[in-house]
Amino acid sequence: xxxxxxxxxxxxxxxxxxxxxxxxxxxxxxxxxxxxxxxxxxxxxxxxxxxxxxxxxxxxxxxxxxxxxxxxxxxxxxxxxxxxxxxxxxxxxxxxxxxxxxxxxxxxxxxxxxxxxxxxxxxxxxxxxxxxxxxxxxxxxxxxxxxxxxxxxxxxxxxxxxxxxxxxxxxxxxxxxxxxxxxxx
Amino acid sequence: xxxxxxxxxxxxxxxxxxxxxxxxxxxxxxxxxxxxxxxxxxxxxxxxxxxxxxxxxxxxxxxxxxxxxxxxxxxxxxxxxxxxxxxxxxxxxxxxxxxxxxxxxxxxxxxxxxxxxxxxxxxxxxxxxxxxxxxxxxxxxxxxxxxxxxxxxxxxxxxxxxxxxxxxxxxxxxxxxxxxxxxxxxxxxxxxxxxxxxxxxxxxxxxxxxxxxxxxxxxxxxxxxxxxxxxxxxxxxxxxxxxxxxxxxxxxxxxxxxxxxxxxxxx
Numbered sequence: 311x312x313x314x315x316x317x318x319x320x321x322x323x324x325x326x327x328x329x330x331x332x333x334x335x336x337x338x339x340x341x342x343x344x345x346x347x348x349x350x351x352x353x354x355x356x357x358x359x360x361x362x363x364x365x366x367x368x369x370x371x372x373x374x375x376x377x378x379x380x381x382x383x384x385x386x387x388x389x390x391x392x393x394x395x396x397x398x399x400x401x402x403x404x405x406x407x408x409x410x411x412x413x414x415x416x417x418x419x420x421x422x423x424x425x426x427x428x429x430x431x432x433x434x435x436x437x438x439x440x441x442x443x444x445x446x447x448x449x450x451x452x453x454x455x456x457x458x459x460x461x462x463x464x465x466x467x468x469x470x471x472x473x474x475x476x477x478x479x480x481x482x483x484x485x486x487x488x489x490x491x492x493x494x495x
Numbered sequence: 496x497x498x499x500x501x502x503x504x505x506x507x508x509x510x511x512x513x514x515x516x517x518x519x520x521x522x523x524x525x526x527x528x529x530x531x532x533x534x535x536x537x538x539x540x541x542x543x544x545x546x547x548x549x550x551x552x553x554x555x556x557x558x559x560x561x562x563x564x565x566x567x568x569x570x571x572x573x574x575x576x577x578x579x580x581x582x583x584x585x586x587x588x589x590x591x592x593x594x595x596x597x598x599x600x601x602x603x604x605x606x607x608x609x610x611x612x613x614x615x616x617x618x619x620x621x622x623x624x625x626x627x628x629x630x631x632x633x634x635x636x637x638x639x640x641x642x643x644x645x646x647x648x649x650x651x652x653x654x655x656x657x658x659x660x661x662x663x664x665x666x667x668x669x670x671x672x673x674x675x676x677x678x679x680x681x682x683x684x685x686x687x688x689x690x691x692x693x694x695x696x697x698x699x700x701x702x703x704x705x706x707x708x709x710x711x712x713x714x715x716x717x718x719x720x721x722x723x724x725x726x727x728x729x730x731x732x733x734x735x736x737x738x739x740x741x742x743x744x745x746x747x748x749x750x751x752x753x754x755x756x757x758x759x760x761x762x
Contacts, residue, residue: 347514375517377619378626383520417519422618429653431686439587439618442518462512467586471557471595478560483595486515 337362340495343369348463348488349415349444350387351375358389360494364406367391373415389413389446403453413444413463442466446488457492515591521622524594527601530609530628531644535635537606538577543637545672545745548574550605551738553581553679553711554731555596556614561732562599568735568755570604575739577605579642581711581729582612582679588620593627610644612679612711616651632660639672640742647678649687658692665703672745676700677709681728684712700724707740707747716751720762725749 338359345354351373358369373385391411398404422440425433443466450459468484516522541547550569555562569575580600585592593615600607611624611631624631631646645661646652661676668674680687682696700708701723708726716736717728727749730736739750739757750757 347516349515349518352516373517375520375522377521377622383517385517385519415518417517419519419618422519427653429650436614436617437587439589440519465518465591467557467589468591471559471586474557475560478563479595482512483598484591485512487512488514 339364341367341369341492342495343371343490343492345488345490348413348446348461348486348490349442349465350389350413350463350488351383351385354385354387356387356389360393364396365393367393367411383417383419385415385417387413387415391446391448399451403451405449405451406457406459407449409448409450411446411448413446414441415444416441445469450492452492452494455494457494459490459492461488461490462486463488518589518591519618520590521619521626522590523623523626524591525597525627527597527627528629530597531633532629534577534606534608535633538608538635539637541576541606541637543576543640545639545742547576547640547742549740549742550575550578551581551709551727551729551740552578552732553729553737554583554612554714555580556583556586556731557592558732559595559599561735563602564735565732565737566599566603568752569737570602575605578603578607579644579677579709580607580609581677581709582610582648583614583711584609584612585615585617585620588615588617588623590619590623593620593623597627608642608644608677610677610679610711611646611648613648613651616646616648621652632664634664634668636671639745640675641668641671641673642675642677643668644677647680647682647687649680649692658696662699665699665705669704671704673707673742674703674705675707675709675740676705679710680712681710682708697721718749718751718760718762725762 340359343356352375354371354373356369356371360367369389371387373387375383377383389411391409393406393409396404396406417440424438424440426435444463446461446463448459448461450457463486472479472484552565584596609628615624634643643664649656683693705724708724711729713728714731716730719726729738734753736753741748748759751760
């Protein structure tokens, strides 16, 4: 399924997961999530955890979209979030607002690449295109077992373009909304 | 009450931006299709004779400020008839880059044809280009002038690229008074082409009454008199650089513009 470079990336992500897991070694709250959009796929599913104090969360999963000809496009997603503000709502659960994170999206679609193909004069003829990074800014509401969340996501390339053009781009052009549902085990 | 307020807040929060699924698909937000074919119809409707002006811009990448500024300059001039963009309007050929570019190009009040560049051919770029602009190889003519636009990003289409269409189209254009060939990569690039191909291109242009060959890609302005034709390398748009091809009764004058100042240049 994955070439050598792609395997390295998957290993890197798994390593990140292992390195960060001890943060919550005392007790973690495991979770599954289902998300729409936010550059993570038309539909994405993920598994992850939040640490006991719940200021940190991480998800790893897959996203599924399709091209105009119906061909399926897969991507692997990794998302972390820092949740410094948790507002209690009594019997109505709690509001986590706002939180911020970092997400990485990787596709194994061969049209994209981490290093340029053999036909090009050098490996770095182009910047890699199979991986993109994003910054999600979100809010969520949760009770003991469920959470719903909404996020704005800004892509790394768009952020750079916005900086270089001194904010010439409309924010709706360079951000994506996303909504998701999270289940806590 | 509180859950309702929260739910409402969530909806408002998510509603302030569009849902974008993935940067890795050929999904577009814009509904624009067949851009080049529609532009060609508008150019034909101008009924141009042997006196006309074409603005050429290239390698706009994500220099959106400069692109917008040049569009304003071109819009303010009533003497420019149409525009050729010589490709590389994206950095990495992503769907959202196509959307942003199309959105900005719609501000142009002249017809424009857009050539596919190598950066526009990365990832799903080829599909995106076809969906928005149409076939990357096309030609049009008006009253003795023929413009041939072709995809010469050989390395980016390494398994499928062929120069046959261009050779055929150029070869059958001998009856025109003026023939302009527009592609993104400089045809003497030994990075992109074999030495044999470079020689074949030069022979084709020399032997086939091609008057002017346009390219971008190298980001620097360069006007050269080749054996039997003129070669114009259009600069990147940074610092509001572009060229104007000024045909006056068939005679060509090339203008180089930068930061709002234009001057005629000779090879």
